[in-house]
Amino acid sequence: MRFEGTSDYVATDDLKVAVNAAITLERPLLVKGEPGTGKTVLAIEVAKALGAPLLEWHIKSTTKASQGLYEYDAVMRLRDSQLGDARAADIGNYIKKGKLWEAFEAPERPILLIDEIDKADIEFPNDLLQELDRMEFYCYELDRTVKAERRPIVIITSNNEKELPDAFLRRCFFHYIRFPDEDTMGRIIEVHFPKIKERLVSEALKVFYDMRKVPGLKKKPSTSELLDWLKLLATDDIDPELIRQKDPTKLIPPLHGALLKNEQDMQLFERLAFLARREQRGS
Secondary structure, eight states: OOOOTTTTTTOOOOHHHHHHHHHHHHEEEEEETTTTTTHOOOHHHHHHHHHHEEEEEEOOOOTTTTTEEEEEEEEHHHHHHTTGGGGGOOOOGGGEEOOHHHHOSSEEEEEEEEEGGGGOOOTTTHHHHHHHHHSEETTTTTTEEEEEEOOEEEEEEEEESOOOHHHHHHHHHEEEOOOOHHHHHHHHHHOTTSSSOHHHHHHHHHHHHHHTTTTTTTSSHHHHHHHHHHHHHHHHTTTTTHHHHHSOOSSSOTTTTOOOOSHHHHHHHHHHHHHHHHHHHHO
């Protein structure tokens, strides 16, 4: 099983090497990178490329590691037994399988995505160490060990909101998705908008990368935001000349709401435009 990218996902050579190394080593692939660099989509595209089923476990701040194994609804069982429901005799009726359990019992070797692991409590990764290492766990209620019939390909994403424990990192193959350069970004745009005007893309990319270089920017625009912006520019048939203003006092591009996502960054660009106007008047 080798990942060589797909027609819908531009994978760099180093990313393909990382995915295939993790598959060969049978270790979880830990993927970090800026939001919007395609970490979550990677798992979807790996599953598509390998023809494997995909199981997605999206982590929240309240998610517990045990939920990935199973949850036992003792309250529901007690209620059913009080009502004389025959289902209460079988404890298995009250076991809800988690994503790890589903992955372990999948008929085909699946891709298991554990998305944004850094959102959970700091102990969350440590609580999964043994299960991800041995690919098995013990279910006390059923008095049996659930073991993976075939080791799933595990892809874990992180936005670096929290440091992950060293013991967890040792068990992973790590890859950092660098922000795409202009050539790679051009290929990504071509995949999403094959018929878009080249001059529009050229001017938009210059503005986009210039915006990302502005010192003090709280949230740099990401790939997904660039794609949204280009869609709006193409739909409204914006003149490429209007995108890259030659006038330094007009620093904010049209339809900038697709790129700038908070008032601090808006104010930053407004201040820069004000300073440029003042400098022009003084010269």
